[in-house]
Amino acid sequence: MADDTARDVFDSLADFISQEDFVCLGARAALRRQAVVHHHYRSLQDRGSMLAHHRDLLDFLVGFEPTDRSFTSFVATFDDPAATDEDEFEGLLWEYLQSMHDEDAEHYPWNAQYDSDPSSADFAFSVGSHPFFIVGLHPGASRPGRRFSKPALVFNSHVQFNALGIKFFKLRTKIRNRERAFHGSVNPSFVRYKDEARHYSGRFTEPEWECPFRPGA
Numbered sequence: 001m002a003d004d005t006a007r008d009v010f011d012s013l014a015d016f017i018s019q020e021d022f023v024c025l026g027a028r029a030a031l032r033r034q035a036v037v038h039h040h041y042r043s044l045q046d047r048g049s050m051l052a053h054h055r056d057l058l059d060f061l062v063g064f065e066p067t068d069r070s071f072t073s074f075v076a077t078f079d080d081p082a083a084t085d086e087d088e089f090e091g092l093l094w095e096y097l098q099s100m101h102d103e104d105a106e107h108y109p110w111n112a113q114y115d116s117d118p119s120s121a122d123f124a125f126s127v128g129s130h131p132f133f134i135v136g137l138h139p140g141a142s143r144p145g146r147r148f149s150k151p152a153l154v155f156n157s158h159v160q161f162n163a164l165g166i167k168f169f170k171l172r173t174k175i176r177n178r179e180r181a182f183h184g185s186v187n188p189s190f191v192r193y194k195d196e197a198r199h200y201s202g203r204f205t206e207p208e209w210e211c212p213f214r215p216g217a
Contacts, residue, residue, distance in 0.1 A: 006040035009077050009150055013038065016148055027154075030071040037072065043080035044092045044151055050099050057155065058128045066160035074155040081151065082139075089138045089151065090201035094212045096153075097125060097134070097200075104128065105216060114158065116215035118197035124158045125200075131158040136201045146202035 017031045030036045039056045041049035053076050060074050084092065104127050110116045111131040114124035124131035132155045137148035197211045 005079075006038070009040050010036075010038045012149055013075065013077065013152070027071075027073060030073050033071065035072040037074045038077065039075075040077045040079075042078065044078050044096050045080065047099065049078065050096060051103065054100050054103055054127065061128050061130050064130075064157065066157055066162075072157075072160065075152060076155070077148075077150045077152045079150070084138055084151070085140045086142060086201065086203040089136065089140060090203050091212075092151075093134075093136050093153070093201050098213055100127065101125075101213070101215065110215065118211035118213045118215075119195055121195050123195060123197050127155070132156060133158060133161070133196060134200045138202075141202045142204075143202055 013036070014031055017027050017036075027036070037060055039053065041053055043049050056076075057074060064072065066072070081088075081092065108126070108129045111124065111126040111129050114126065114131045115122040116126070117123060125134055126132070135146070135154040135156065137146050137150075137152040137154065139147065139149055139151075141147040197213065198205045198209065
């Protein structure tokens with residue numbers, strides 16, 4: 001039954017990414033190349049789910065070899081919570097990442113190339129000493145590209161972004177052009193803020209917003 005649920009969720013995810021107005025070309029390329037690594041878990045509020053997710057991420061990194069043609073993403077989806085608004089999802093996301101970091105920090109140092117301070121423009125979330133940019137999805141998201149039927153966390157490797165080189169910037173330009181064409185504007189959060197922690201949940205944060213994540217806890 002669990003395998004059936006995971007397959008059904010992945011099918012929904014593939015349909016979501018394949019929609020004409022889905023703007024992230026990297027995700028579309030990963031799906032096309034069968035390079036979306038997907039795992040489904042019980043709940044964002046469940047420690048057992050977090051521990052299983054952490055183990056699966058470490059396993060993912062063992063065989064991960066980014067290149068300038070690589071678009072692999074690790075997508076974690078969850079059954080619960082079934083519905084949240086953007087503030088609630090943001091709180092759950094950071095509680096979950098704090099718990100994962102606390103577990104990870106017992107075994108691995110933070111990636112040396114990135115800052116552990118979430119207010120820094122050089123921040124990236126570290127798992128197994130590998131830097132990730134995280135994209136949160138959930139049913140209550142205001143941006144269409146973040147509005148998926150299940151809560152989800154997409155882990156994208158910064159090492160992969162770096163391997164893409166100038167292709168990354170070309171890809172970003174194409175994505176922003178698609179945002180304008182399909183949704184009327186570029187995501188204002190990316191225009192206004194450079195510190196990446198603000199972008200994880202998908203909510204447009206206030207100028208005075210402070211990330212609740214604390215490294216080294």
